[in-house]
Amino acid sequence: MTEEFEHYDDTPEELLKSKTRVKREMEALQDLGEKLTKLSKAQRQKIPMSDTLRDALVEADRIKQWGAKRRHLQYIGKVMRNEDAEAIQEKLDLFDTTSALHNKRFHQLEHTRDALIGENGNDVMAQYINDNPDIDIQALRQAIRSAQQEANKEGAGTAARKKLFKLLREHQDRKLGLDI
Numbered sequence: 001m002t003e004e005f006e007h008y009d010d011t012p013e014e015l016l017k018s019k020t021r022v023k024r025e026m027e028a029l030q031d032l033g034e035k036l037t038k039l040s041k042a043q044r045q046k047i048p049m050s051d052t053l054r055d056a057l058v059e060a061d062r063i064k065q066w067g068a069k070r071r072h073l074q075y076i077g078k079v080m081r082n083e084d085a086e087a088i089q090e091k092l093d094l095f096d097t098t099s100a101l102h103n104k105r106f107h108q109l110e111h112t113r114d115a116l117i118g119e120n121g122n123d124v125m126a127q128y129i130n131d132n133p134d135i136d137i138q139a140l141r142q143a144i145r146s147a148q149q150e151a152n153k154e155g156a157g158t159a160a161r162k163k164l165f166k167l168l169r170e171h172q173d174r175k176l177g178l179d180i
Helices: 017-036 041-045 050-061 066-080 085-095 102-118 122-130 138-151 157-178
Strands: none
Touching: 017 050, 017 066, 017 085, 041 122, 050 066, 050 085, 050 122, 085 102, 102 157, 138 157
């Protein structure tokens, strides 16, 4: 009297999602959509998204009542299901000053600035210009020279170092398509 169990479910486990897991993913998309509503219009233009989502974000800006805004955020979450959430999150991280990607970028720029001002500055500058041929070379050289002179003075401020950092950051922003 032994029965053999012959039923075999060949559905991949990725396709079998629990209701809770699906709900969490939808809430994550809604949270991502809410972050998008907090961006400026110029920043939103830099993020890859469909016209439907773009229109929904514009509509969200006009809604002031909390209940209506909450329902609209749910709608944005629904629209986000058809979007490339990873690409949107990646671009969003570039704007978010608390993200690891933003911090990494900031530290790389600081390192580049310090290397340009340092003893081997000419070699580093030649390499940087070679890697970034579209940078304004004259402005870069002036900023480096000012920062080096400032570094040689005792008790000097950091204005020239900040100016060089700003020049490098603006160039990188243009290169990444983040210039606002």
